[in-house]
Amino acid sequence: MTVDASLDAATVAAPANSLLTSPILPTLLRLALPNTVAMFGSTLVAVAETSYIGRLGTEPLAAIALVFPFGMLTQMMSAGAMGGGVSSAISRALGAGKRDRAATLALHAAIIGVGGGLFFTVLMLGFGRQFFTLLGGRGRVLDQACDYSQILFSGAIAIWLVNTLASVLRGTGDMRLPAVTLIAAALVQIIVGGTLGLGLFGLPQFGMRGVAAGQLTAFACAAIFLAWYLASGRSRLGLNFASFAFERGMFVDILKVGAVSCLSPLQSVLTILIFTKILAGFGTETLAGYGMGSRLEFLLTPIAFAFGVASVPMIGMAIGAGLVTRARRIAWTAAAASGLSVGLIGLVVAIKPSLWVSLFTSDPGVTAAANMYFAWAGPTFFFFGIGACLYFSSQGAAKVGGPVLAYTARLSMVAIGGWWLASIAAPAWTLFALVGAAMIVLGLGTAASVQLTRWG
Template identity: 30%
Template structure:
């Protein structure tokens, strides 16, 4: 006798919540410890905080490469799973773990070798290079370990498991938070390491996370080491077709950050320190958006592999509504609470005033920025990475940077903050217009994804 399962399927909103909340908590913990990390460093003085701020664009550069490769990982593996190609998904998982860790290792070595001319070009004073170098060497090691973790997370997300990446992000963040004050300031007879201690704490936390991730992967049948050469030849072109534009899209924000901090450096050391804290706060406030850019692409990729464009349309509409409502509400609350937020993050009165002003202007504009980020992420998953790349370029070099530069020229740091907010708003409107055109008809969607 047959039995029919009459259990109702969960709604789209419930499924989106289940896919996103583990990543949102993980992203919040990961970015939260980075914000607290900067708050600890701010207690050391303006010079160490400014030194750390100069490293942010290069750290974003490494993250951009790893995220671009992670997008390709999630897209190809999820499409293979959606098409029922289990064996190929295993080979792809092995390939991307090997190639990803190797590429990031080469990039880390290059950035270590070229650090002095790069930081001088960004506007750092020659006398600050020693302080920057003491932090940058262990920070590069932590960046490589973090990339290895991220590629493992991408493999889990491609298989629909967002819980383990979220849990590991929380665990590594808590370990980092526990080690930060001990290594930065010291305890009892143990002297503090100052600025380098923050990076060493991250190295130890990521190393622990990597061991746990490797142990979990060893118990899963997601990897295959047979036929990798043939699979590499077969998959190199589609991987490059996704990873290339995605990496260019992800590398444009670090380039824009380098240009932006060069403009801020002309205003003074305290302004650089405030800008660095504002960037940390930006990433924390975008936790839901960042979680969706990690949880949505594998889901969209499976729908793409199955040809279910109606589900894709419903999913994107729901995700965009969530992003706009959440980011606008959070931005307005933080803008009102800007003086207290700045006081919690910095002990320097001059830095506090500049940071409060940046928060008031920029935080509400992240609702529009979130729309743009979600559209770019969806484009990479749905087979139109070139348009996603062009949208990223327009966001930064047509809207964000010109508005930022003009604002700085007209009104210093206040104009810079207002210009950045206006650039985010214009980019969000442009991204929304692009998505509406692409999703307006099945025929156009098919043409774009072909």
Template identity: 30%
Template sequence: MADDSLLLTQQPIPQLIRKIATPASVGFFFQTMFNITDTYFAGLISTNAVAALSLSFPVFFIVISLSSGLQTGATALIATAIGSRDMKDARELARQAVIFGGLVAFLVSVIGYFASPFFFGLLGASGEYLEDCLLYMQPIFIGAVFFVLNGIFNAALNATGDTKTFRNVLIVGSLANVGLDPWFIYGGFGIPAMGITGIALSTVLTQAVQMIYLAYRAKQTGLLQDFLTPRGYTPHPATLTRIFKQGFPASMNMVTVGLGIFIITYFISIFGKEAVAGYGVATRVEQIILMPTIGLNVAVLSLTAQNHGAGLDERIRETLHKVLVYGAWLMVGGVIIIYTLAEQLIALFTPDPAVVAAGSQYLHVAALTLYSYVVLYSHTSCMQGLKCPMFAVWIGLFRQIIAPALVFWTCTSVLGLGLNSIWWGIFAVTWVAALYAFWYCRKILRNLPTEKICIK
């Protein structure tokens, strides 16, 4: 039987949303501040270094995608088992998820390390620009195991509704990065000056320490109590297959995001590295505004999975309704901030007027796109909680790859429009995807509990 302290099926939905979403949002805020710190110190090195970090982001995002996707899949399965009060299955899923994550991390490290020159070459990097990209990304690929396993251990915590632990490690990691970045960049106290490589090593070191603590906290839930025994290290093909079926589509959805950023960056690079740098800085600002929506998505996933496992489908409908209302209020403030302060926010990271112009131009359009992310991600998280992960893959393929490639190519190559057409293309594609996700998910929810569930 499940420990009642792990259940999300009894307390009022608004209370549970706040309990889960608030720590998660605060944590992801500090994770974004971590990235912003990296961007700030890269700006002190050179505009070339900022552009290298921006160009590296789509490749780096693939590592994050695999970690986040496996985390989403594992959270859905473990939370459903807990909601069904099947703790034996929940523990088995948690153990096997760690094994699965380790295997994926190894493949990412090997493939990424050797293939990264090719990827950056596709994006137009060469000479010193390419060298800076590799100096940053190759240490990241070596440390991929820390990124992936952080997501797996956090999945066990999210499945129980614990988002405070991850919040705490992200806060500490972000603060530590403020000191580690300049130390590793400029050297001192026995550490040689490493430039842009120092930014990467600071990230890897922080991730390693975070992984150790998250593993300890996940073990305290009881979900990993047998992991350090021979039984815990033994792969079980049937369970690994279940994790693959749920986690791989979620990972592929995130990979489509990475590929989408790759496509966006490719078309932006037509307008020069200043445009790439401006987009990179602007998306960091946008991420800060969207942090509360990430917390809401975690809440939707965890609450949907547990309550669906318990057969309490009306609580799922209530969760989505509340999240959309909360998200609307949060994004009102976000729209005002990034629309009115766009130039000033970009100028915090670079004095280059071309970079400021490109970044602020993007933010003016992004202000009108913000709420679409609330609608899109909350309904996608709901579908994942219902163990229907392929929905996210199909909508991701449309939103991140097929539609952007067609729209951006038409705007730039056929119509000969400028950089601003790419920003409006993002606006149009995202809103279309959000409205479709709203319609489709609501169709599924209207038919519950008789609707056939995608993965048993």
């Protein structure tokens, strides 16, 4: 073995051994912190983008609301679902001491990322207008939603590649570089999107197309950087392009976790879309109040994401090394941290909802509806935090069937229960109570699946 090869082996082995032997909670917190900061950057983007879209008028605000679920679905599938499958496969290979396999898996993951991006490009460019029409888009609102969507999803490959390559790095235990890259992309998106959308610094005002171009530019630059970083040999995982060959087993190793995991974000978005449709019959104020609650749920997801994604390489390496007991302890520790963090926020907004609601509206009817939502759903956010985190932890162990079924149970409760309550003209508070009950089912169902499923 050459000196360079020996040094490379030592570089890779160090973080792998550290994740296999270091104290669980401190290591988990250290890995979760960069993800939390990166997710804060994503939240900042959402606030900034909403702010300058609001300057364009009411119609653009309504248009972005139509595109928002599909944009979130793209991010959730590429980063949390398929990305979890990528991190899981790579970390399990590293835990078993198979560095060459991990490097080959990374190249296959990039191919999957390109394929996922192409799928969303074809889907949204071909059928986006029909989707937005089904959600109630009409006239200029529909046109502006299509303008935004066409630019954004023409670059869906960039979004998928960024999240896929970031997941490759996370699978090696490197949380810092993906976080820094995503924060830099968030800043680029805010600057470019605001400049082109509003026509700042003497440039033409491109409106919604300009706003979407900001995100497209940011993710394209981030994808190029991450691809260069991995190819340059600076990462903990050396990539050998010269000896690359397609291997069916590599795709299977990633997709057996990632493809099944994609059902969960799809069900999450469907849950909100179905419930939104049901609540539309209760009036604009009730619908708007629920909209504020569901938006907070989306913004709390990154907290569970931070702990869950941090647990994936720790669990994956432990499983790869045959340390099943340690893997389970990591999962329960991450779930407790996520549940307590998200649950605390839920309790705060349940007790004092004005801390969140007053940021968006002073309308008494909307405020009353939002307060009612948080009173019933807020205390159950604890279970949502547990369920969402254990979903990621299960990816590390390559056992995602149970958590996906728990998400299915939540969707079924909301769809069937919501339809029944609406059919008997039940008051709005019963629907909000149903949302809380569904979160409890998600949390307890996921926890039960982890407890009962054999790992290793």
